[in-house]
Amino acid sequence: MIDGKSASEIFDSIRQHITSGKLAKGQTLPPVRELAAQLDVNRNTVAAAYKRLVTSGLALSLGRNGTVVKETPPPLALEGGNPHSPLTDLSSGNPDPARLPDLSQYLPRIHRTPRLYGDAPVSSELSQWARTWMQETLPVDGEINLTSGAIDAIERLLCAHLLPGDSVAVEDPCFLSSISMLRYSGFTASPVTIDQEGMLPEKLEEALSKGARAVIITPRAHNPTGYSLSKARAAKLKHILNRYPQVLVIVDDHFALVSSAPWYPIIAPQTLHWAVVRSMSKTLGPDLRLALVASDKATSAKLRLRLNSGSQWVSHLLQDLAYACLSDESYQQSLAETRKLYAVKQHKLYSALRARGINNIAPGDGLNFWLPLGHASQSTAFALAKAGWLVREGEPFGVNAPAQGLRITISTLNDSDITRLAADIHQALSL
Template structure:
């Protein structure tokens, strides 16, 4: 079969049908616009319009002078969470400690549920007040409040509100698995920005923006997987870089927020025209709530609301009531303080135990995980640990462009005995 058509729409439909039929394989190069225009007897601009539409639809990828290629189907990649049925001690899940998740049912008994109907405000007034109390002071000036089904849902909605398949997005490298998968499925190009103990690299961000990145996703603290957080100085420098690109969408994913031991340092410049600060409750109240606050500029909020409108798709008011009940509770507030201190203690336990064995971690660290850098591929070390009864996450799953050789170890349920036992197991499985 050959490409046919006289209009951009007909050429688009022809190539799409050939791709769906398997005549064009993933990675296969399409004819140049000049050659295809000559073959079909049409204007070169007509073919260019068809190729642009193929790129926007995620069917093809245009790489400038290198040509236009049929896009490879996205690899679903690894997923966060427990490996159900595994007999191994799971240090790779990324989960919070269930002990520190509040009793939502008990909290809701103090706030009776009121049924809502189609057309009511998508954000409950009490939730609006609570969100503004949490977000005011951390945003550049005035902001609007939206709600989404978790941080990953927020990031996906924000990206699709402005970007099309093939656009570049600057992300930390290594990067949170959920963000990597979101970009891959949307057909967006991840541009990796190196991180160090102070967070995202200033020079790396400069390069990514110079390469045409249309959006930036940055983790201000408790970066997953390395645990690093932005210093005040680093945040200030990143903010200065972003100020020179006011059209770029800036997303701050502050997923650990109330549990973070480190302070929040804002990277969103006042000149930013498109920005959002996302705060999920997954780590503090439980992943199953599927809930996140989003503070953003007015235009971005309007775009989010096109897909979060009353009568079509909004965050359940029952979930909003649950979050309000928990975050308004003195008992839950006390529990969050205890959880923050306990996670810090567990990070310190494992850091010290590994230090006794001569194994260093990326430090200082915040969050639920520690990162052990490795000089090469982690596969053999992961297998060796599994043979000794331990399940950890290999760093390569978090890689964007640069190799991410290391181990991500979830410490949320780590105690002193387990820390010592795991450190000894890692010592016999790997030596720097």
């Protein structure tokens, strides 16, 4: 059934059989020695074909147990809520719509001159604003680029530096879109356990020592937990990264504009390739999807190969709208109020739960509050649904094993909601 004389021909033959269904998911491929004899080729030729199948994500190497056709992973959960639910939706991860800018008032400020192929991919005004704002994040002199959101930035950065099959150290639990992006881009997620101060240093060291080629760190308002790096933890992680200068370090500071947690540097001076990503989605709204990327010059050059004004640059209309908002003093004042409002809601829910004897929690930063559970979350989520609340079950946020907890989006809660929710959580946990 399998034919070919070169590694490329054997790879193409097996790929065609997988695509057509002649080779089923989970089926073991013939041993290298056996297939080499059958095709009358050198064993190294078959081994090279199998290696390419593995790196392409079509097969999985089980060592001495052979090579099998890779199973199709089940569909991943998606971010967002359920607009048709009759329940109060605390599952979405969305910002409070009332705290987003009224973009219509900024439309008159948009440039009337058309932008054409060959124009600068990032407007000079937005680039200068970003450089000033992101100066604190730069370990050395860097450059500014723009992508269509944080996940778009991270995917481009990984693809610029890594090969399919390479390991990427990520927080566990992890943002749903990050898990999905890694899976479908062909990278291997290496989970690094987190606590209320961020990644555990010994777990990051373990992932890097086992060959992780990149690490993605959320310094503030981690999704799903809301946790932020402490100063001491950031210093420990930076010290570890200092010993692995070849590892690509991506800092996903997605909540930077409305975070109430301080910024602590993570990128070591010896790190060769690094990037800090700051998204506008939680500040200006998910529909105004763009992210600023500060990075070293070599990484910037790789990004710009795909972000030039002839392929995939971010619309200048969106850039103009973003700059009009960000440079408006009244909107900056509104951002300060939003930052304080989210922080107050976090602490009020934390205090309300603690008052009811729920102590295994910590106030987070940002839009989401994490309720750890010692068991599968479905029963607790169902009890809260009967009380009128739709929350996000934590299991899908686990990288290799289910994460036991509930993610609760607090952005639209008022004081009365928080009091009632805390009472209902207490009741649900008592069942």
